[in-house]
Amino acid sequence: LNPSNRSIQDTEGSAVRPQPALLKLLHTAGAKGDTFTLKQVMHFLGQYIMVKQLYDKRQQHIVHCGDDELGQLLGITTFSVKDPSPLYEMLKKNLHQVSC
Numbered sequence: 502l503n504p505s506n507r508s509i510q511d512t513e514g515s516a517v518r519p520q521p522a523l524l525k526l527l528h529t530a531g532a533k534g535d536t537f538t539l540k541q542v543m544h545f546l547g548q549y550i551m552v553k554q555l556y557d558k559r560q561q562h563i564v565h566c567g568d569d570e571l572g573q574l575l576g577i578t579t580f581s582v583k584d585p586s587p588l589y590e591m592l593k594k595n596l597h598q599v600s601c
């Protein structure tokens with residue numbers, strides 16, 4: 502993100518530009534355009550998980566993404582929505598701060 506090295510949460514309201522691989526997932530989930538707030542990125546990633554039915558039907562906080570592009574981006578096969586750290590790591594690498 503930006504050189505001032507603010508944490509990912511600080512960029513809540515400001516605009517971010519996802520890398521192509523992440524942008525593709527957001528468009529699959531119905532997102533339009535190429536610049537979003539972090540909140541919108543989170544919303545569309547949630548939609549993506551639902552559209553692709555990646556969450557465990559019995560334990561709905563578990564996401565199985567090993568066979569999906571989401572897993573390629575995260576570098577993991579499974580995660581729990583209760584532990585967002587792998588997600589924030591991925592977003593740090595795949596979101597560019599848009600200084601507008």
Ligand SMILES: C[C@@H](c1ccc(Cl)cc1)n1cnc(-c2ccccc2)c1-c1c(C(=O)NCCN2CCN(C3CCCCC3)CC2)[nH]c2cc(Cl)ccc12
Pocket residue numbers: 543544545546547548550551556561562582583584585588
């Ligand atoms: C609090 C929030 C969250 C948000 C960010 C993080 Cl790093 C962790 C957790 N959250 C809580 N459960 C989910 C979730 C669980 C299963 C399937 C889809 C989403 C989410 C996620 C949202 C979201 O925007 N959530 C809106 C309300 N969700 C409730 C759960 N609902 C589903 C639960 C499973 C059955 C279908 C509905 C969907 C709407 N966006 C995400 C993106 C990712 Cl990479 C991972 C998880 C989520």
